Amino acid sequence: MIKTAHGKQRREDSLSRERIVEAAIAILDSSGEGALTFKALSQRLETGAGAIYWHIDSKDDLLIAACDAIVARTLGGLPENAVPDAAIRALALHMFDAIDAHPWVGATLARAAGQLPTVRILERVGQQVRALGVPDDVQWAAVSALLSYILGVSGQNAANAQLARERNLDRADFLGEMSSVWSKLDPAGYPFTNSMAARLPAHDDRADFLAGIDFILNGIARR
Amino acid sequence: MIKTAHGKQRREDSLSRERIVEAAIAILDSSGEGALTFKALSQRLETGAGAIYWHIDSKDDLLIAACDAIVARTLGGLPENAVPDAAIRALALHMFDAIDAHPWVGATLARAAGQLPTVRILERVGQQVRALGVPDDVQWAAVSALLSYILGVSGQNAANAQLARERNLDRADFLGEMSSVWSKLDPAGYPFTNSMAARLPAHDDRADFLAGIDFILNGIARR
DNA sequence: ACCTGAACACCGTTCAAGT
DNA sequence: ACCTGAACACCGTTCAAGT
Numbered sequence: 001m002i003k004t005a006h007g008k009q010r011r012e013d014s015l016s017r018e019r020i021v022e023a024a025i026a027i028l029d030s031s032g033e034g035a036l037t038f039k040a041l042s043q044r045l046e047t048g049a050g051a052i053y054w055h056i057d058s059k060d061d062l063l064i065a066a067c068d069a070i071v072a073r074t075l076g077g078l079p080e081n082a083v084p085d086a087a088i089r090a091l092a093l094h095m096f097d098a099i100d101a102h103p104w105v106g107a108t109l110a111r112a113a114g115q116l117p118t119v120r121i122l123e124r125v126g127q128q129v130r131a132l133g134v135p136d137d138v139q140w141a142a143v144s145a146l147l148s149y150i151l152g153v154s155g156q157n158a159a160n161a162q163l164a165r166e167r168n169l170d171r172a173d174f175l176g177e178m179s180s181v182w183s184k185l186d187p188a189g190y191p192f193t194n195s196m197a198a199r200l201p202a203h204d205d206r207a208d209f210l211a212g213i214d215f216i217l218n219g220i221a222r223r
Numbered sequence: 224m225i226k227t228a229h230g231k232q233r234r235e236d237s238l239s240r241e242r243i244v245e246a247a248i249a250i251l252d253s254s255g256e257g258a259l260t261f262k263a264l265s266q267r268l269e270t271g272a273g274a275i276y277w278h279i280d281s282k283d284d285l286l287i288a289a290c291d292a293i294v295a296r297t298l299g300g301l302p303e304n305a306v307p308d309a310a311i312r313a314l315a316l317h318m319f320d321a322i323d324a325h326p327w328v329g330a331t332l333a334r335a336a337g338q339l340p341t342v343r344i345l346e347r348v349g350q351q352v353r354a355l356g357v358p359d360d361v362q363w364a365a366v367s368a369l370l371s372y373i374l375g376v377s378g379q380n381a382a383n384a385q386l387a388r389e390r391n392l393d394r395a396d397f398l399g400e401m402s403s404v405w406s407k408l409d410p411a412g413y414p415f416t417n418s419m420a421a422r423l424p425a426h427d428d429r430a431d432f433l434a435g436i437d438f439i440l441n442g443i444a445r446r
Numbered sequence: 447a448c449c450t451g452a453a454c455a456c457c458g459t460t461c462a463a464g465t
Numbered sequence: 466a467c468c469t470g471a472a473c474a475c476c477g478t479t480c481a482a483g484t
Contacts, residue, residue: 015449038477048450050479055448059477110333110375113382114401119408119416126415138434140419140426145372145435152333152375159336178337185342192349193342196363203363211361212368215442222441238468261458271469273460278467282458 015047017055017065024066028104032165036063036104067108068117074098075124084131085217091124092150092213096206099154103165106158110151122147134220142220149216153209175201238270240278240288247289251327255388259286259327290331291340297321298347307354308440314347315373315436319429322377326388329381333374345370357443365443372439376432398424 023044027036038049038059045052056062074094082090099106112118126143134142164174182190182197246267250259261272261282268275279285297317305313322329335341349366357365387397405413405420 037475039475042451048452049477050451051449053478107334110378111330111382111385113379113386114404119405119413123413123416126419130415140422141431141434142438143415143419144431145438148375148379148432148435149368149372150375151379152371152373152377154375155333155378156336156371156374159334162334163336181337182342190342190346192353192366193346196349199363208364208367209371211364212371212439215365215368215439215446216435217442218445219438219440219442222445223438260456262456265470271471272458273470274468276459 015045015051015055020045020052020055020062021065021069024062025069025102028066029102033104033107033162063104063108064112064115064117067105067112068115068120070098070102070105071095071109071117071120075120078124084128087128087131088125088146088217089210089213091121091128092146093206093210095121095150096153096157096209099157100206103158103161106154106156107162110155110158118147118151121150125150129220132220138220138223142216145216145220146213149212153212157205172201238268238274238278243268243275243278243285244288244292247285248292248325251289252325256327256330256385286327286331287335287338287340290328290335291338291343293321293325293328294318294332294340294343298343301347307351310351310354311348311369311440312433312436314344314351315369316429316433318344318373319376319380319432322380323429326381326384329377329379330385333378333381341370341374344373348373352443355443361443361446365439368439368443369436372435376435380428395424 020041023041024036027040027044036059038052041052042049052062056065075091078087078091078094099109109117122143125146126139129139129142129146160174164171167174167177169177179197179200182193182200185194185197187194243264246264247259250263250267254263259282261275264275265272275285279288298314301310301314301317322332332340345366348369349362352362352365352369383397387394390397390400392400402420402423405416405423408417408420410417
């Protein structure tokens, strides 16, 4: 499986793009985005920083590769032949859960426009939108609306998780703090935000996310 | 207007949070996110790096303040009393255009969950959704769907602009390159992306964005 | 072909010292 | 209260030199 360009078998523990990506994922998952440095990476891989550059182009390249690995796995774990409507919902929920488990994926995805991981999602959504019978001339609009929504929620969740991590708060404490900030906003200028503050800590991100998917699917159907 | 804590008038050209934010916006607009450093900032303001820290907490603080200034201006320029439906579309388009003009705003917004600039948008959207007559129990879902979508598109546009800038390409060249990458993907694995490649360079981001808003608005109405 | 690790050119942030 | 600028503790990336 692991071969050099001239076909020789490598030492079991030699460096490879995959091993680097796996190590990066491990660091990102356990310690967050800020912890992924070439120092931490080369220590974990017991090598020099320069060695890593033989296999990857840059830190951005690595981040996108790590993100892509998670996205590929997530999409791979999807049930194959469902009704298109259900398939889109399942895809969206799988992505939501993956980003919940790996917040850095959300952050990376939100700024990886047109790159491999987003193309994977685009493709899946596109196939299902076609299966839905959406005519040619609105397919792109339908697909990009769904994709933008999914990536938007990804980014927001990642930002929340990142902020919570920085302040060493769990989700409940973090939403509690945000709720208290919102409730202190001037009610004249922020009536809506103000009135929503109390509901913030109890709300179900996942259910809200799915509700948004349903709005879009309904909107596409109604077109 | 500009006073010290003990009420004395400051020199006209003395430092202030606003002057720093304006300088940051100027740098971000003319040279992009990567160009905003404390070195560039203190050179432009003819001061030391440390002086800036008297007025701002951190680079993140500054970035969010700069973003908020643009968002506040953008929302301020909105026509006041339109039909809720039209008001939401106008708000969305104004935001789209602002992010198109200041791509760094898109990037900052996408990771500023719950912070002042996103709350401003949340509030505006919330007020219009209420005016739309959406019942209490779905207001939050409706508002957060619209907000997530707007922020998602923001992030994607910012990412595109950033990538194009890095490679010194204009929009047309950039989309052309992306289109050619997409068209070279394996047609067996990526039939949808493949077939959309040709349409990519000619498509209208702004129209697609608005189509997405309409899907969501239709979906909310149909609920 | 692949790896080493020192060197380079940066960063954001802090802080003793000034006014 | 506000500003200075040197110092600190990092970064990602490169590259001559090794195997």
